[in-house]
Amino acid sequence: MSESGAGGACPPKVLAELREFLAIPSVSTLPEHAGDVRRTAEWLCARLRGLGMDAVTLHETPLHPIVRADWLKAGDRPTVLVYGHYDVQPVDPLNEWASGPFDGDVRGDFIYARGASDMKGQLFALLKGLEALRDAGEAYPVNLKFLLEGAEEIGSQHLPEFMDANRDALACDVVLNCDAGVHAPDTPSIVYALRGLAYFELEVRTLGHDLHSGLFGGSVRNPIHVLAEALAAMHDADGRVTLPRFYDRVRPLDAEERALIGETPFSKRDWLAMTGAAALQGEKSYTTMERVGARPTLEVNGVWGGFTGQGAKTVLPARASAKLSMRLVPDQRPEDMEDLLREFLETTLPGDVFWDLKCHSLGPGAVMNRKSPFMCAAADALEAAFGKSPLFKREGGSVPVVAFFQQKLGVDSIMLGFALPDDGIHGPNERQHLPTLMRGVGVYADFLRRVGTLGARPTGD
Amino acid sequence: MSESGAGGACPPKVLAELREFLAIPSVSTLPEHAGDVRRTAEWLCARLRGLGMDAVTLHETPLHPIVRADWLKAGDRPTVLVYGHYDVQPVDPLNEWASGPFDGDVRGDFIYARGASDMKGQLFALLKGLEALRDAGEAYPVNLKFLLEGAEEIGSQHLPEFMDANRDALACDVVLNCDAGVHAPDTPSIVYALRGLAYFELEVRTLGHDLHSGLFGGSVRNPIHVLAEALAAMHDADGRVTLPRFYDRVRPLDAEERALIGETPFSKRDWLAMTGAAALQGEKSYTTMERVGARPTLEVNGVWGGFTGQGAKTVLPARASAKLSMRLVPDQRPEDMEDLLREFLETTLPGDVFWDLKCHSLGPGAVMNRKSPFMCAAADALEAAFGKSPLFKREGGSVPVVAFFQQKLGVDSIMLGFALPDDGIHGPNERQHLPTLMRGVGVYADFLRRVGTLGARPTGD
Numbered sequence: 001m002s003e004s005g006a007g008g009a010c011p012p013k014v015l016a017e018l019r020e021f022l023a024i025p026s027v028s029t030l031p032e033h034a035g036d037v038r039r040t041a042e043w044l045c046a047r048l049r050g051l052g053m054d055a056v057t058l059h060e061t062p063l064h065p066i067v068r069a070d071w072l073k074a075g076d077r078p079t080v081l082v083y084g085h086y087d088v089q090p091v092d093p094l095n096e097w098a099s100g101p102f103d104g105d106v107r108g109d110f111i112y113a114r115g116a117s118d119m120k121g122q123l124f125a126l127l128k129g130l131e132a133l134r135d136a137g138e139a140y141p142v143n144l145k146f147l148l149e150g151a152e153e154i155g156s157q158h159l160p161e162f163m164d165a166n167r168d169a170l171a172c173d174v175v176l177n178c179d180a181g182v183h184a185p186d187t188p189s190i191v192y193a194l195r196g197l198a199y200f201e202l203e204v205r206t207l208g209h210d211l212h213s214g215l216f217g218g219s220v221r222n223p224i225h226v227l228a229e230a231l232a233a234m235h236d237a238d239g240r241v242t243l244p245r246f247y248d249r250v251r252p253l254d255a256e257e258r259a260l261i262g263e264t265p266f267s268k269r270d271w272l273a274m275t276g277a278a279a280l281q282g283e284k285s286y287t288t289m290e291r292v293g294a295r296p297t298l299e300v301n302g303v304w305g306g307f308t309g310q311g312a313k314t315v316l317p318a319r320a321s322a323k324l325s326m327r328l329v330p331d332q333r334p335e336d337m338e339d340l341l342r343e344f345l346e347t348t349l350p351g352d353v354f355w356d357l358k359c360h361s362l363g364p365g366a367v368m369n370r371k372s373p374f375m376c377a378a379a380d381a382l383e384a385a386f387g388k389s390p391l392f393k394r395e396g397g398s399v400p401v402v403a404f405f406q407q408k409l410g411v412d413s414i415m416l417g418f419a420l421p422d423d424g425i426h427g428p429n430e431r432q433h434l435p436t437l438m439r440g441v442g443v444y445a446d447f448l449r450r451v452g453t454l455g456a457r458p459t460g461d
Numbered sequence: 462m463s464e465s466g467a468g469g470a471c472p473p474k475v476l477a478e479l480r481e482f483l484a485i486p487s488v489s490t491l492p493e494h495a496g497d498v499r500r501t502a503e504w505l506c507a508r509l510r511g512l513g514m515d516a517v518t519l520h521e522t523p524l525h526p527i528v529r530a531d532w533l534k535a536g537d538r539p540t541v542l543v544y545g546h547y548d549v550q551p552v553d554p555l556n557e558w559a560s561g562p563f564d565g566d567v568r569g570d571f572i573y574a575r576g577a578s579d580m581k582g583q584l585f586a587l588l589k590g591l592e593a594l595r596d597a598g599e600a601y602p603v604n605l606k607f608l609l610e611g612a613e614e615i616g617s618q619h620l621p622e623f624m625d626a627n628r629d630a631l632a633c634d635v636v637l638n639c640d641a642g643v644h645a646p647d648t649p650s651i652v653y654a655l656r657g658l659a660y661f662e663l664e665v666r667t668l669g670h671d672l673h674s675g676l677f678g679g680s681v682r683n684p685i686h687v688l689a690e691a692l693a694a695m696h697d698a699d700g701r702v703t704l705p706r707f708y709d710r711v712r713p714l715d716a717e718e719r720a721l722i723g724e725t726p727f728s729k730r731d732w733l734a735m736t737g738a739a740a741l742q743g744e745k746s747y748t749t750m751e752r753v754g755a756r757p758t759l760e761v762n763g764v765w766g767g768f769t770g771q772g773a774k775t776v777l778p779a780r781a782s783a784k785l786s787m788r789l790v791p792d793q794r795p796e797d798m799e800d801l802l803r804e805f806l807e808t809t810l811p812g813d814v815f816w817d818l819k820c821h822s823l824g825p826g827a828v829m830n831r832k833s834p835f836m837c838a839a840a841d842a843l844e845a846a847f848g849k850s851p852l853f854k855r856e857g858g859s860v861p862v863v864a865f866f867q868q869k870l871g872v873d874s875i876m877l878g879f880a881l882p883d884d885g886i887h888g889p890n891e892r893q894h895l896p897t898l899m900r901g902v903g904v905y906a907d908f909l910r911r912v913g914t915l916g917a918r919p920t921g922d
Contacts, residue, residue: 029772154772199773208737210888214788214858218758219749220738228692276669277681279813288680297679301776302767311490311615312660312821314786315762315887327675352740360773397675426776427671
């Protein structure tokens, strides 16, 4: 714990509770943390019961449990389904963290922990917003349903089937998705479009077993060379993805949309400072905000093969592997991506190489109606709290569940959360700006109040 | 231990002693094994004392100790310096070993262990050859000096300075280097030329820290992409290394040498079976035996970056790395290689990328006189034991010490050892063919007897 006074916007009791939530290492991708993921779900159930929610239940899935709860005493007022995820990403590289990734160390205005921003912090702010409504003696202004999952960071694999099986129970007018952020502490924003995601793992094998590179090098294929050539061939000199048909279904950006994206303040200097890069780089003829928000990308997320320890080993390895993912925009279909990657590999890899492609996850992107009454309620709540109207943004990240809600339940999601772009999510030293999070508590309460005034079943037009 | 009768060529007592030697995990590149490396040196000292050697000493170096010993009672007969190394390569990938890498499991005619072939097995056979001479009641037929190092697998870094500092003590007529093998159990061979080695580690960094690939991917450089492109650019479609000046000093193969190399029996089927490759591949216009023995190569020995765990992590990593090594032929100079690799990287890597190149080791190659009396003594001893005269081979591996002996002490080395090409050295399930090793015991004794008959200071012509 840092010196008293740090994180000042946040009362000590609230901070202690947030740190308790962050302390549970709910890393969904690592089997050894399955118990921690469950403990986190149970922690949430206890909080929801404390807030007077009914039917608080853990639903088992083949992976991690789904938390459900309802409060349906608002008559014919709108029903808001709160979506969130309580799982987090792995913490490696651990040695780059300045404090333990589950310590919730507070330095200045920030709390540092895996999940502080993505997205335990946001879920926590929402719970505090509900607490504020309850403590004000108000009945909740809308009907509430909760759907909190523990497998978002690994692709929300079992959520679509859960939605199919519970369509009636999940019926709602709008989804409040807290897995979101604002542009800056003084600049509110609402994301109205998200990219899809397709995540793969490729293994290339050229040999039966590792060999001595001096005795056999130069006579048979080195799988690292083969893999490097394939990865290098995936982009051209203009930063475009070279996989045939990759751009076939991409909906072109129209002038209105490019203008809207152009409104997002962008500083090259800030972007370089935030990333530590020496230069901007990306697909030719697009701006940085278009590249990360509105254009599809392909990135290699990991690579490994051969000797990676200290010192020297003269090995010719048998195999080499890479993890790679694509971010997809309307109207690309994730399910097409595996086929076209496979085709690319078939034509690019030498015919005498053994290879295996595994698909880890496929999630569609989504674009929401920027002018619906729910979107307006969110914009108004943000404007009231921040003193200016929010930017409307397309975002580079992927929240496949937004598309699932559109497809399965026929409802849009309002992306309302209080992460900041430089929170370092998925990396070391992930953090959350506490004053912004505390502001979010009020925004959540205000948003629900405003939605409560919309009356029954307002439509999107 | 496998069923009795396995490894039949080797008496149980001898086998037990060999397994004791193999059991000490003398992995020189891993600091946690430094104590094991020393224990192995001490094990050898005890054996040398048992064989009646004088002045058995451990010489400290900044890395691992050098074992020295002498027996100088053969008057004006030739002095043979026995060179060997008692360190071994790391054992990863551990899960691909069928038995513990230090268990010395015997299956059929083979003993399986790290170092069984490279080269504890060979050193052991030499000790047994000396024991045979001693047990026959003979004085040793030549003067003997021992120089056994513990850092060969990491580049023999401190050996040249040790040679400089001990030039007189190491003076000899010829070096017997046991770090060698034969072509097949029924085909003896002598390696008369070795390739040099230059080993590097490259790190490419494009970001200050790991980032979320959805939020930042497509806007800044991915270091894995940058690394893959650089690695892919190191070879052309004809399998030639593209680094400028790489081939500048390569001595062209003349017709006599190509004919000699052509005499080595080569079976494409056996080569594919031995490597598990689906096809031969390499520099155009050269045969496989030329590619691995007489032409320089560049191989990536390891690559890593980003997320390499189970499952999916959507990270844009800050850095990516590779280990790479070059095998060099006459008259390439290892010390030129760092410069030309650096120049290649400077022109190939984008200017806005941070990179760092470390040199792990540089070792020259060597070509020996195929017609010296010592070479003839070795050839005759092999012919006597195997019933046919040996092939003379150029080899792809690197034994930099051979060049050091030429440069520092002015003597050639006789590469006489009993490893086989498919022993899997440096990989999992390294093994040694026990009948061939036992045959080697007799060859070593016979070789020394034959050298003893050459009289004082025979010259190489």
